[in-house]
Each structure stands twice: as C-alpha cells, then as structure tokens.
Amino acid sequence: MRFHSLPKSKRYAENESEYAVVLERYNTVLDELFAGADMYVITPRWAAEPEVPPLQPDSGYWQSLLVEDDPEPEFRT
Incomplete structure (x- = not known):
C-alpha cells in the first residue's frame, strides 16, 4: 500500500x-x-560497535546481531 506524502x-x-x-x-x-x-x-541502525545508544531518552536498546561468516565483514549486521 502506498500513501502519497x-x-x-x-x-x-x-x-x-x-x-x-x-x-x-x-x-x-x-x-x-x-x-x-x-x-x-x-529502526535498524548500522554501526561498527555492537551497542547503539538510544536515539530518544525514553527509548531503549533492544539487540545487536553479528553475522560471523559474512562475506563482506566491513558491512556486518
């Protein structure tokens, strides 16, 4: 579904x-x-470090994922 902005x-x-x-x-x-x-x-956020600080004061960090066998390690999730 598309909503026109x-x-x-x-x-x-x-x-x-x-x-x-x-x-x-x-x-x-x-x-x-x-x-x-x-x-x-x-919201996904890409970072070199596993923990990302919350963007809003009342938001919280949920989880980090690291794909060990990623063919492009510089772009790890």
Whole structure:
C-alpha cells in the first residue's frame, strides 16, 4: 500500500509548509491504524560497535546481531 506524502505524488518536501503536509498525513494514517493501541517502532541502525545508544531518552536498546561468516565483514549486521 502506498500513501502519497505530498500533493501530485511529489516525493520529497522542499520547504517547511511541505514538511507540515507530510507530518499531518503521516499522523492521520497512524491515528487511523493505531488509535487507542500501543505502537512500537523498530529502526535498524548500522554501526561498527555492537551497542547503539538510544536515539530518544525514553527509548531503549533492544539487540545487536553479528553475522560471523559474512562475506563482506566491513558491512556486518
């Protein structure tokens, strides 16, 4: 499913008013999908070190994964 973030299917916001439109539309979709329910957001983050500090004060670190037999060790997960 695709939600258009900007009028006329424009892909990227170029100014503050367009960012406001994007935020309003995302919030509308999230309100409809998750009204009255807990929602958790998991974001991947790539790093050389196994532990990554939380991005938000009330968020928490969940888990790190290391693929030992990765053919490209400089891009380990």
